[in-house]
Amino acid sequence: MSVVTDKLSRRWSLRAKEAAAGYFFILPFLIGFLWFTAIPMGVALYISFTEYNIVQPPEWVGVHHFVRLFEDTRLRKALANTSFYAGLSVPLYLATSFLAALAMNSKIKGIRIYRTIFYLPSVIPAVANVMLWLWIFNPQWGIANFLLGLVGIEGQKWFLDPNLSKPCLIAMGLWGIGPTMVIYLAGLQGVPPELYEAAEIDGAGPWGRFLHVTIPMMSSVTFFNLIMGIINAFQVFALAFVLIETGAGGTATAGAAGVQDSLLFYVYYLYQRGFQYQQMGYASAMGWLLLLIILVLTVIQFKLAGSWVYYEAARGA
Amino acid sequence: MTASTEHVGQKARAVSIWAIRRVVQELVAHALLIPISIVLLFPLVWLISTSLKCHTEIFKFPPQLIPNPVCWSNYPEALTVYPFDLYFRNSMIYCVGIVIGQVLVSTFVGYGFARLRFPGRDVLFWLVLLRMMLPATVTMVPSYVMFAKMKWINTFLPLIVPGWLPGLNSASFYIFLCRQFFMGIPLELDDAAKIDGAGFVRMWWQMMLPLSKPVVATVTVFSFIIHWNDFQGPLLYLQRQNLRPMALALQAFGDAFGPESTSSEWQWLMAASTAFVVPMLVMFFAGQRYFLRGISTSGLAGR
Numbered sequence: 001m002s003v004v005t006d007k008l009s010r011r012w013s014l015r016a017k018e019a020a021a022g023y024f025f026i027l028p029f030l031i032g033f034l035w036f037t038a039i040p041m042g043v044a045l046y047i048s049f050t051e052y053n054i055v056q057p058p059e060w061v062g063v064h065h066f067v068r069l070f071e072d073t074r075l076r077k078a079l080a081n082t083s084f085y086a087g088l089s090v091p092l093y094l095a096t097s098f099l100a101a102l103a104m105n106s107k108i109k110g111i112r113i114y115r116t117i118f119y120l121p122s123v124i125p126a127v128a129n130v131m132l133w134l135w136i137f138n139p140q141w142g143i144a145n146f147l148l149g150l151v152g153i154e155g156q157k158w159f160l161d162p163n164l165s166k167p168c169l170i171a172m173g174l175w176g177i178g179p180t181m182v183i184y185l186a187g188l189q190g191v192p193p194e195l196y197e198a199a200e201i202d203g204a205g206p207w208g209r210f211l212h213v214t215i216p217m218m219s220s221v222t223f224f225n226l227i228m229g230i231i232n233a234f235q236v237f238a239l240a241f242v243l244i245e246t247g248a249g250g251t252a253t254a255g256a257a258g259v260q261d262s263l264l265f266y267v268y269y270l271y272q273r274g275f276q277y278q279q280m281g282y283a284s285a286m287g288w289l290l291l292l293i294i295l296v297l298t299v300i301q302f303k304l305a306g307s308w309v310y311y312e313a314a315r316g317a
Numbered sequence: 318m319t320a321s322t323e324h325v326g327q328k329a330r331a332v333s334i335w336a337i338r339r340v341v342q343e344l345v346a347h348a349l350l351i352p353i354s355i356v357l358l359f360p361l362v363w364l365i366s367t368s369l370k371c372h373t374e375i376f377k378f379p380p381q382l383i384p385n386p387v388c389w390s391n392y393p394e395a396l397t398v399y400p401f402d403l404y405f406r407n408s409m410i411y412c413v414g415i416v417i418g419q420v421l422v423s424t425f426v427g428y429g430f431a432r433l434r435f436p437g438r439d440v441l442f443w444l445v446l447l448r449m450m451l452p453a454t455v456t457m458v459p460s461y462v463m464f465a466k467m468k469w470i471n472t473f474l475p476l477i478v479p480g481w482l483p484g485l486n487s488a489s490f491y492i493f494l495c496r497q498f499f500m501g502i503p504l505e506l507d508d509a510a511k512i513d514g515a516g517f518v519r520m521w522w523q524m525m526l527p528l529s530k531p532v533v534a535t536v537t538v539f540s541f542i543i544h545w546n547d548f549q550g551p552l553l554y555l556q557r558q559n560l561r562p563m564a565l566a567l568q569a570f571g572d573a574f575g576p577e578s579t580s581s582e583w584q585w586l587m588a589a590s591t592a593f594v595v596p597m598l599v600m601f602f603a604g605q606r607y608f609l610r611g612i613s614t615s616g617l618a619g620r
Contacts, residue, residue, distance in 0.1 A: 135586070
């Protein structure tokens with residue numbers, strides 16, 4: 001009897017020891033989550049109901065900022081620009097990185113060199129990248145206009161043209177799809193070969209195998225890339241900042257973000273209100289609005305996911 | 318006899334058709350991939366090419382791909398107009414400080430999630446994943462206020478400490494990668510170590526880390542690239558000029574010598590940009606062979 005309880009209590013104490021160790025191991029995450037995420041989010045919510053410039057104590061103004069959000073024409077412009085950017089860039093980058101990963105997954109000679117080449121442009125830091133593309137898209141001396149000239153097209157103003165500035169930004173992002181491509185490639189290499197063999201036995205040709213094995217097996221990777229892609233696209237900042245501040249935006253009017261605010265992206269505008277005009281309350285309200293927008297978009301995607309994302313676990317059940 | 322030779326002949330023919338088809342497929346693939354590769358490499362080549370041109374050559378039409386004459390002096394000139402050695406050092410302090418923290422802490426936390434059983438583990442792991450999706454923009458203002466109150470502005474602390482206590486979106490991704498990787502290591506190893514009487518911390522340090530080179534390399538390279546690139550953090554927290562990392566310095570340099578300035582010195586700007594890119598290239602080539610393995614074990618493919 002006592003031997004049994006002894007054994008039980010020993011096993012229990014081992015369990016308790018393991019659990020205690022478990023909490024100890026994840027403690028850094030919990031502290032970081034509270035300190036750098038949960039508490040700041042709460043504080044942001046509080047500040048968004050106040051007038052606050054850091055120097056003076058916050059002054060309660062109720063929902064004032066949230067009402068003003070809906071009357072702010074520049075905010076509307078920023079949302080339109082950001083949605084345009086996200087709506088075009090995310091599908092484009094997903095499609096191109098998927099195609100690139102398919103090519104990189106083939107077993108031709110020299111594939112490792114191709115992989116390196118396809119990834120390489122992605123390691124160019126954003127600031128250097130902007131400088132480089134400002135030079136390529138320079139209206140007077142840039143090589144882009146020179147190449148257009150060769151085929152008889154008139155030179156463009158690129159980043160200085162309010163209709164072209166965002167498409168230019170999206171186009172230069174095509175050189176940075178490396179990380180997304182690698183995630184797809186890892187996914188492609190993880191597809192069990194038996195699936196392809198089984199499909200082949202069932203009489204599926206290369207196209208059929210692609211359609212009925214590759215595409216469904218990659219849907220969960222696409223879902224991940226889509227969710228993260230949208231979240232990141234809505235928070236584009238460094239690119240816009242450097243483009244605007246380095247003056248390529250042709251800032252005729254002080255404080256404008258590019259010609260006719262065509263490069264006014266959401267987080268850049270938030271930065272302007274919060275850190276250039278010291279309107280911390282308004283900036284915090286903008287932060288929460290962005291959180292809500294992203295939350296709604298993400299929830300919609302999770303709802304839609306059921307109809308197109310394929311999980312192997314679900315099949316097994 | 319005849320039947321058998323016929324059979325062999327058929328087989329040989331089938332093989333040769335198969336081989337020809339394979340060669341044609343390869344040729345088509347190269348015919349597609351080579352032009353794309355040239356387009357992909359062009360900006361980088363143009364960057365380096367411009368950085369080696371003399372001032373007068375920059376504005377020559379038609380533009381030349383190969384600089385003639387080569388102006389090596391652009392590099393020493395550009396890198397001394399601004400004290401880039403100082404900015405380089407600042408970037409290094411920031412990167413090394415945070416990368417060590419992120420590697421240690423994400424393997425540490427990942428180990429806990431992957432190998433230890435405790436109540437609420439799965440819920441807490443969902444919290445890690447949820448954290449990855451929370452837009453950092455929401456906490457921009459309150460974090461700044463908090464660090465200002467703590468007198469941490471103009472120190473590296475607001476940039477480095479959140480790496481040691483995984484408070485960044487990227488940290489959640491690394492924890493996820495590490496957990497998935499550790500889950501692929503046979504559990505019997507743990508049992509052997511337990512019999513040995515090794516504590517969990519020792520097990521993480523002496524057994525898991527040495528076995529985890531691919532994921533450690535992946536986290537190191539990703540983290541280094543992200544923070545070498547980081548613009549937003551230093552912009553908020555490092556306002557004093559002598560604390561600037563390369564990213565901020567390059568932007569200021571662009572202000573001074575870029576398109577809008579009266580003294581456009583594109584060759585300097587491109588030289589400084591190249592100097593900023595080189596550590597990334599080194600990092601990439603060093604970690605490249607681990608990349609795919611580090612990620613493919615993560616099970617992002619829905620396995």
